[in-house]
Each structure stands twice: as structure tokens, then as C-alpha cells.
Amino acid sequence: MPASIWDGVSIGSLRLANRAVMPAMGTGYCSMEGEVTERLLAYHKRRAGGAGLIITEVCAVHPLGKCLALELGIYDDSFLPGLERLAETVKAGGSAVAAQIGHAGRETFESLIGAQPVAPSPIPSRTLGQVPRALSGEEIAELVGCHAAAARRAREAGFDAVEIHAAHGYLVNQFLSPYSNRREDGYGRDDAGRFRFAREIVREVRREVGKDFPILFRFSSSEMLAEGYDLDYILPLLVQLEGDGVDAFHVSCGIYDAPGNPTCPGMHHPAGINVERAARVKEAVGVPVIVVGKIHDPRMADEILAAGKADLVAFGRQHLADPLFLRKAAEGRYDDIRFCLSCNQGCLERLMLEFMPATCSINPECGEEWRTEKLKTKNRGPFLVVGAGPAGLQASLTMREAGAEVRVVEREAEPGGQLRACSRPDGKEPYADWVSWAVRRLSSLGTKVELGVEAGEETLLARSWQGVVDATGARPLIPDIPGARSAKCAEAREVLLGERDPGDHVLVVGAGLVGMETADYLIHRGCEVTVVEELEYTPVLPLTSHGHHLHGVLGEKGRLLLGTRVLEVTGRGALLSTAGEEREMEADTVVWAVGSxxxxxxxEAAERAGVGAKAVGDAVEPRRVLEAVHEAYWAAWELMGSEG
Ligand SMILES: Cc1cc2nc3c(=O)[nH]c(=O)nc-3n(C[C@H](O)[C@H](O)[C@H](O)COP(=O)(O)OP(=O)(O)OC[C@H]3O[C@@H](n4cnc5c(N)ncnc54)[C@H](O)[C@@H]3O)c2cc1C
Ligand SMILES: Cc1cc2nc3c(=O)[nH]c(=O)nc-3n(C[C@H](O)[C@H](O)[C@H](O)COP(=O)(O)O)c2cc1C
Ligand code: SF4
Structure with a gap:
């Protein structure tokens, strides 16, 4: 019988109910002191009972080893009471639980830890740019001991296993890699030297926790950058580590400096990014192999297991997007699963770039379980929701799930709002899948989106609504310059929706997300595209996986002119001004992507009718799906008058 995720499996002495794993994901839900909070417990409680094994977010083995301000600590016995509650919560929910332990090394900020970051060598990562201090031999020995002490605490706190974080460019990874380790002593110089820190940690952890406590080792199977290591380099280490006492290997990839951050594969990375490397690891070692990386669908996991390419499959962000997805899959209810978009906006980027606690763009309850579990409906409507973009769909869903009566109207012939255009560029199809999911879910709750209905005063006064949600979104801006509304011009959404054929030579105005994506879409369809932007930079960060893709495509196959204004749309194209110099550029179409x-x-209609309407999402201010979905959720509860 081919293996399936529903089969039991053992890691060392630990028996797991199934082969699904929730991998470590930093949340930012702990206290400033790194202690477990009610928020963190509620988040885990919601997820426990699905995956056979839940691995906690990384816990710092040393105060200088934190990479986030809000990172769990395990470097002192004072953390034990909180960690005990965490382990107990997950186990009571029906999953086994492992603590991930790690040290950030150079991947942190002096401003965060209050001291110069440490590393094998004084080489800054390109991404953070902080010059670290090289660790002395004594300090290395101390840090080996810190990992062992952390593992001992994990065991004492009631965890079933410990995972050593040696992936993603953090300290152990820094020692393993010739890219970051240029030491000339016994912890560098050659492969054996670079492997030594990891091997000493594993041996010390084993000595500290005893024989019957499983040790998992998470590593990057390729650093995914030209100067980094690949699988051939790291495979011999794995064989040695198995001998040193590792009970399972967890195959990830990438480091901070890898272009496009493949540690959290984005919309343009392939699904199952690590599967083939995991298969090679499995050939080399005798203990179970866990594979991770953009495997959101349990059916794909089953295929991987059936092909013998891994023994367990980790679903990371899918657990954020839909905590109950494994239960739904076990019941064959795949249509009910809210699949992760791989957008990274609500989770990783929020945590690492916006310095906010993680959540999920499309799951407004993620990280709010401690508050949402107390919500109760007081007012059951009827409510009117105007607009079926992400905000309107989410508001309606929240109300229907709470048992309220809802009428939802949309003026267009299709639901989705801007997501209809947003989902057109390659890789962005999951946004359209989300719309289908939301409409299906609403329908299963007995509510149909009324399409082709434009709400105005009449609709507002048609019933005595208990509340109205204004989810009417945003319309594109057209600049106030000569020719801007001529036949030569189109709006980005029209082009993406195929309502306008822009010809072969296209000038896209605006290098924000919409402009860059429109360029990407057109380039893939064979157009010659120039993007002009009046700012000296584009707000799309090349650091993110999506931004990296967009800059890559435009840099390779298109043209980006920064500091350039469009003065006028002419019969032949557009008159541009760069640093005071004017020139005309020919184009078949000038596409506006200058905001909304x-x-x-x-x-205005609500004001005239004297009806209160609660605006959410882009109707308040044009932003993102995350704001639309989250605001809609909370507005719905405000109208339903929750008893907190
Ligand atoms: C090309 C493109 C790419 C994007 N990419 C991303 C991305 O990658 N990530 C991200 O987070 N965001 C992205 N966005 C932004 C995101 O789509 C919006 O922030 C989001 O759709 C706003 O949701 P909303 O429900 O508030 O409004 P909208 O999506 O604008 O929906 C409003 C709906 O209300 C309807 N409506 C308006 N008036 C009435 C009325 N009187 N009666 C009935 N119906 C009415 C409209 O027809 C529309 O369907 C993108 C946007 C575009 C255009
Ligand atoms: C918000 C967030 C925080 C993460 N924190 C950690 C972490 O603490 N330790 C770790 O090893 N990986 C961390 N990761 C990486 C995930 O464990 C996982 O490898 C990654 O999300 C890819 O898997 P997925 O495609 O199933 O989400 C994090 C990912 C996210 C999205
Ligand atoms: S924010 Fe995006 S990538 Fe992160 S879990 Fe949600 S849908 Fe997935």
C-alpha cells in the first residue's frame, strides 16, 4: 500500500497519528519578555488535533539569539511554566508537540538585542547589512551548551521532541556554509570544520535529553544562491548527524540572502519546491524525512508520500490560512478548504518587514483566536452588504457563519471586485480561487451573491436594515493631463480583464504593484513594455518574493524609467519629462496604473437616505486584501453587537 498522510508513523520513540506536520512559524504573539501568552495558546489550541506533529515557532536558546523582538525564549528555566502550558495545550488537542530551538546569529539587529550580533565570521548578510562579531572558541562551546540546556528544558516542559533550527541562514546554517563561515580554526577551514558546530550541538543535545527523546534537525537543503552551498555539499553531514543521534531530518531551503526568499516560497515559486531534494536525502539517510515548502494541498502530500519522496509532509502557511484544513481533507471536503495564496503579505512579510505580529491575509481570525472564540451574536440582522469584492464577501461570510441574515449585492456580472483583475497575471490565480471559495461557502450557508445589482438610495431604504456594510471598494484614478481620457489610453484593470487589447507597444504609467503586475502580464503575452514612474524608486520591494519576480521580469524583458512624468498623451504615444528634459515616446496604448x-x-447615497453605512476595505482607503478582509470581519461583528 502506498503511504498516505493519514497513516501513522514513528520518529524515534515518538508515535505520530498521521504524517502531517505543522512546522515552526514565528508569530509575534508572545510577550516582550519572550513568554507564552493566552494569545499564543489560543492560536495553538485552534490548530491542535489536525497534524500528527506540531512544531513550535523558534525559541531562542540565548538572549542575543533572537531575530524578532517578540520571539519565544527557552534560554532560562523561568520560561518553563509558560512552555509547559504550551506543550499541554497542543497535546490536549490531540497532536504531538516539538519545540524548535535556535539562534539567529547575524540575522538580527543590534537595536533589537542590545549588542553586536554574533556569527562564525564578521561578514554581514546582504539583506540586513549588520556587521557581526566573530564568536570565540569559548563562546562557541557556550552556545553548544545553550542548545543542550534548551533541549533539556523542552523535555522538562513536556514536549515530545526537539527540533534544532539549522536552516534559513541562522547561526547553525551560518557555520555550515562557506558563504558565511570563513574561519580558519577548527570550526571553519574545511567541510569537517564547518560541520563541527552542528555535530557538537546534536551530540550535546542527545547527551542532555537521553536516548528516548527524538531530535529533529531542520536544515536548508540548498542555500539557493550562487555563492551558497547545495545538496551535494550538505548530504555527507546528514549521514554523520544520523550517527550523532538525529531521529528525523526536516528538509527546507534558502537563506535570507537568497534572491526571492525561497524559505517561504511565493506565488512564482514551484509548489513542492524541496520535494526532489528531500527524495535524495531520503536515499542517503535511514531516519524519517520531513519535506516542507509550498505544499498546501493534502492530495499533493499524498502523492509525495506515495512516490516515496518523503516520510512526512509539513504544511506551514496552510495552517495559518485554514487551521481546520486537515479535518476537512480527512472528510473529503476539499472544496471547503481555504487555500493559502502563497502571498506572504499577511504572515512572513508582516512579521519580518512590517514588524507586526503575523496573521493571514485571508483568515481574519489567525492570531485573534483568543478574542474571536469569545464572540457571540446579539443582532441577527437583516444586514445589507454592498459590493462583493474581498471585503463584501468576508463581511457576508462572517455574518452568515454567525447565523445572521444577509443580503449581498454586486453591480458587476461577476463577484470578486478588484481580485478579478488582480488574479490575471501568472502566479496570481489563487486570488480567483479564494473568490470561488468564498462564493461557494456563502452559497452553502444559503446566501447567493446578487449580481448585476447596483445599490443606491432605493436599496438602502428597501428594508429596515439592522446595519449596512459599504464594501464598494475603489475606482482607478486617471490623471488630469491632456489626452488622459483619449482612445489611446486604457486603465490597468481593463487590460488585465481582457476588455482592451493594448497592442504590441505599451507604456504603463505607475510602477506600484498594479503597474508592475500589468507589465508582467503584458510581457508574458509578448508585448514590448515600458513602465514610467515619477518617483525615483518603486514601492515594490525586490526583497519580497513577489517583488523579486516583478523586478526580474521587467529588468530582463521590459524597461523601467524612474523619475519620469507623463505630461500629455499624444496621437503617437506620450510626452515624457525626465529631469526637465522632454521627449515623445511612441506607444499603441498608454495604460494608467496611478492609484485609485x-x-x-x-x-453619498447613504447620507441622502439618512442610513448609516459602515465602510470597510478600499471604500475607506485603497489598500490590500488583508485590510479589506480583516476590517470586514470586525465590522460585521461590530454590527452584530458581539457580547465579548
Ligand atoms: C491589478 C491589481 C492587483 C492587485 N494585487 C494585490 C495583491 O497582490 N495583494 C493585495 O493584497 N491586494 C492587491 N490588490 C488590491 C486589492 O485587490 C484591493 O485592495 C481589494 O480588492 C479591496 O477589496 P474591497 O472589497 O474593499 O474592494 P473591491 O475589490 O474594489 O470591491 C468592491 C466591489 O464593490 C462593487 N460595487 C461598488 N459600488 C457598488 C454599488 N453601488 N452596488 C453594488 N456593488 C458595488 C464593485 O463592483 C466591486 O466588485 C490589487 C489590485 C489590483 C487592481
Ligand atoms: C510567519 C512565518 C514565520 C516562520 N518562522 C519560522 C521559524 O520560526 N522557524 C523555521 O524554521 N521556519 C519558519 N518559517 C518557515 C516555515 O516553517 C516554512 O518552512 C515555510 O513557511 C514554507 O512552508 P509552507 O510553504 O508550507 O508555508 C516561518 C514561516 C512563516 C510564514
Ligand atoms: S498571508 Fe498569504 S501566504 Fe501567508 S498564510 Fe495567508 S494566504 Fe498564505
Whole structure:
């Protein structure tokens, strides 16, 4: 019988109910002191009972080893009571639980830890740019001991296993790699030297926790950058580590400096990014192999297991997007699963770039379980929701799931709002899948989106609504310059939706997300594209996986002109000004992607009708799916008058 995720499996002495794993994901839900909070417990409680094994977010083995301000600590016995509650919560929910332990090394900030970051060598990572201090031999020995002490605490706190974080460019990874380790002593110089820190940690952890406590080792199977290591380099280490006492290997990839951050594969990375490397690891070692990396669908996991390419499959962000997805899959309810978009906006980027606690763009309850589990419906409507973009769909869903009566109207012939255009570029199809999911879910709750209905005063006054949600979104801006509304011009959404054929030579105005994506879309369809932007930079960060992709495509196959304004649209193209110099550029079409502004018409109608309407999402201010979905959720509860 081919293996399936529903089969039991053993890691060392630990028996797991199935082969699904929730991997470590930093949340930012702990206290400033690194202690377990009610918020963190509620988040885990919601997820426990699905995956056979849940691995906690990384716990710092040393105060200088934190990479986030809000990172769990395991470097002192004072953390034990909180960690005990965490282990107990997950186990009571029906999953086994492992603690991930690690040290950030150079991947942190002096401003965060209050001291110069440490590393094998004084080489800054390109991404953070902080010059670290090289660790002395004594300090290395101390840090080996810190890992062992952390593992001992994990065991004392009631965890079933410990995972050593040696992936993603953190300290152990830094020692393993010739890219970051240029030491000339016994912890560098050659492969054996670079492997030594990891091997000493594993041996010390084993000595400290005894024989019957499983040790997992998470590593990057390729650093995914030209100067980094690959699988051939790291395979011999794995064989040695198995001998040193590792009970399972967890195959990830990438480091901070790898272009496009493949540690959290984005919309343009392949699904199952590590599967083939995991298969090679499995050939080399005798203990179970866990594979991770953009495997959101349990059916794909089953295929991987059936092909013998791994023994367990980790689903990371899918656990954020839909904590109950494994239960739904076990019941064959795949249509009910809210699949992760691989957008990274609500989770990784929020945590690492916005320095906010992680959540999920499309799951407004993620990280809020401690508050949402107390919500109770007081007012069951009827409510009117105007607009079926992400905000309107989420508001309706929240109300229907709480048992309220809802009417939801949309003026277009299709639901989705801007997501209809947003999902057109390659890789962004999951946004359209989310719309289908939301509409299906609403329908299963007995509510149909009324399409082709434009709400105005009449609709607002048609019933005595208990509340109205204004989810009418935003319309594109067209600049106030000569020719801007001529036949030569189109709006980005029209082009993406295929409502306008822009010809072969296209000038896209605006290098924000919409402009860059429109360029990407057109380049893939064979157009010659120039993007002009009046700022000296584009707000799309090349650091993110999506931004990296967009800059890559434009850099390779298109043209980006920064500091350039469009003065006028002419018969042949557009008159541009760069640093005071004017020139005409020929184009078949000039595509506007210069921002948007709230629709506003419903608000005015509501004022005329004397009806209160709660605006959410882009109707307040044009932003993202995350804000639309989250605001809609909380607005719905505000109208339903929750008893907290
Ligand atoms: C090309 C493109 C790419 C994008 N990419 C991303 C991305 O990658 N990530 C991200 O987070 N965000 C992205 N966005 C932004 C995101 O799509 C919006 O922030 C989000 O859709 C806003 O949701 P909303 O429900 O508030 O409004 P909208 O999506 O604008 O939906 C409003 C809906 O209300 C309807 N409506 C308006 N008035 C009425 C009325 N009187 N009666 C009935 N119906 C009415 C409209 O027809 C529309 O369907 C992108 C946007 C575009 C255009
Ligand atoms: C918000 C967030 C925080 C993460 N924190 C950690 C972490 O603490 N330790 C770790 O090893 N990996 C961490 N990861 C990486 C995940 O464990 C996982 O490898 C990655 O999300 C890819 O798997 P997925 O495609 O199933 O999400 C994090 C990922 C996310 C999204
Ligand atoms: S924010 Fe995006 S990538 Fe992160 S879990 Fe949610 S849908 Fe997935």
C-alpha cells in the first residue's frame, strides 16, 4: 500500500497519528519578555488535533539569539511554566508537540538585542547589512551548551521532541556554509570544520535529553544562491548527524540572502519546491524525512508520500490560512478548504518587514483566536452588504457563519471586485480561487451573491436594515493631463480583464504593484513594455518574493524609467519629462496604473437616505486584501453587537 498522510508513523520513540506536520512559524504573539501568552495558546489550541506533529515557532536558546523582538525564549528555566502550558495545550488537542530551538546569529539587529550580533565570521548578510562579531572558541562551546540546556528544558516542559533550527541562514546554517563561515580554526577551514558546530550541538543535545527523546534537525537543503552551498555539499553531514543521534531530518531551503526568499516560497515559486531534494536525502539517510515548502494541498502530500519522496509532509502557511484544513481533507471536503495564496503579505512579510505580529491575509481570525472564540451574536440582522469584492464577501461570510441574515449585492456580472483583475497575471490565480471559495461557502450557508445589482438610495431604504456594510471598494484614478481620457489610453484593470487589447507597444504609467503586475502580464503575452514612474524608486520591494519576480521580469524583458512624468498623451504615444528634459515616446496604448480612490457613491447615497453605512476595505482607503478582509470581519461583528 502506498503511504498516505493519514497513516501513522514513528520518529524515534515518538508515535505520530498521521504524517502531517505543522512546522515552526514565528508569530509575534508572545510577550516582550519572550513568554507564552493566552494569545499564543489560543492560536495553538485552534490548530491542535489536525497534524500528527506540531512544531513550535523558534525559541531562542540565548538572549542575543533572537531575530524578532517578540520571539519565544527557552534560554532560562523561568520560561518553563509558560512552555509547559504550551506543550499541554497542543497535546490536549490531540497532536504531538516539538519545540524548535535556535539562534539567529547575524540575522538580527543590534537595536533589537542590545549588542553586536554574533556569527562564525564578521561578514554581514546582504539583506540586513549588520556587521557581526566573530564568536570565540569559548563562546562557541557556550552556545553548544545553550542548545543542550534548551533541549533539556523542552523535555522538562513536556514536549515530545526537539527540533534544532539549522536552516534559513541562522547561526547553525551560518557555520555550515562557506558563504558565511570563513574561519580558519577548527570550526571553519574545511567541510569537517564547518560541520563541527552542528555535530557538537546534536551530540550535546542527545547527551542532555537521553536516548528516548527524538531530535529533529531542520536544515536548508540548498542555500539557493550562487555563492551558497547545495545538496551535494550538505548530504555527507546528514549521514554523520544520523550517527550523532538525529531521529528525523526536516528538509527546507534558502537563506535570507537568497534572491526571492525561497524559505517561504511565493506565488512564482514551484509548489513542492524541496520535494526532489528531500527524495535524495531520503536515499542517503535511514531516519524519517520531513519535506516542507509550498505544499498546501493534502492530495499533493499524498502523492509525495506515495512516490516515496518523503516520510512526512509539513504544511506551514496552510495552517495559518485554514487551521481546520486537515479535518476537512480527512472528510473529503476539499472544496471547503481555504487555500493559502502563497502571498506572504499577511504572515512572513508582516512579521519580518512590517514588524507586526503575523496573521493571514485571508483568515481574519489567525492570531485573534483568543478574542474571536469569545464572540457571540446579539443582532441577527437583516444586514445589507454592498459590493462583493474581498471585503463584501468576508463581511457576508462572517455574518452568515454567525447565523445572521444577509443580503449581498454586486453591480458587476461577476463577484470578486478588484481580485478579478488582480488574479490575471501568472502566479496570481489563487486570488480567483479564494473568490470561488468564498462564493461557494456563502452559497452553502444559503446566501447567493446578487449580481448585476447596483445599490443606491432605493436599496438602502428597501428594508429596515439592522446595519449596512459599504464594501464598494475603489475606482482607478486617471490623471488630469491632456489626452488622459483619449482612445489611446486604457486603465490597468481593463487590460488585465481582457476588455482592451493594448497592442504590441505599451507604456504603463505607475510602477506600484498594479503597474508592475500589468507589465508582467503584458510581457508574458509578448508585448514590448515600458513602465514610467515619477518617483525615483518603486514601492515594490525586490526583497519580497513577489517583488523579486516583478523586478526580474521587467529588468530582463521590459524597461523601467524612474523619475519620469507623463505630461500629455499624444496621437503617437506620450510626452515624457525626465529631469526637465522632454521627449515623445511612441506607444499603441498608454495604460494608467496611478492609484485609485474610494468609490464614494454609496456613502453619498447613504447620507441622502439618512442610513448609516459602515465602510470597510478600499471604500475607506485603497489598500490590500488583508485590510479589506480583516476590517470586514470586525465590522460585521461590530454590527452584530458581539457580547465579548
Ligand atoms: C491589478 C491589481 C492587483 C492587485 N494585487 C494585490 C495583491 O497582490 N495583494 C493585495 O493584497 N491586494 C492587491 N490588490 C488590491 C486589492 O485587490 C484591493 O485592495 C481589494 O480588492 C479591496 O477589496 P474591497 O472589497 O474593499 O474592494 P473591491 O475589490 O474594489 O470591491 C468592491 C466591489 O464593490 C462593487 N460595487 C461598488 N459600488 C457598488 C454599488 N453601488 N452596488 C453594488 N456593488 C458595488 C464593485 O463592483 C466591486 O466588485 C490589487 C489590485 C489590483 C487592481
Ligand atoms: C510567519 C512565518 C514565520 C516562520 N518562522 C519560522 C521559524 O520560526 N522557524 C523555521 O524554521 N521556519 C519558519 N518559517 C518557515 C516555515 O516553517 C516554512 O518552512 C515555510 O513557511 C514554507 O512552508 P509552507 O510553504 O508550507 O508555508 C516561518 C514561516 C512563516 C510564514
Ligand atoms: S498571508 Fe498569504 S501566504 Fe501567508 S498564510 Fe495567508 S494566504 Fe498564505
Amino acid at each position: 480612490r474610494p468609490e464614494g457613491a454609496l456613502r
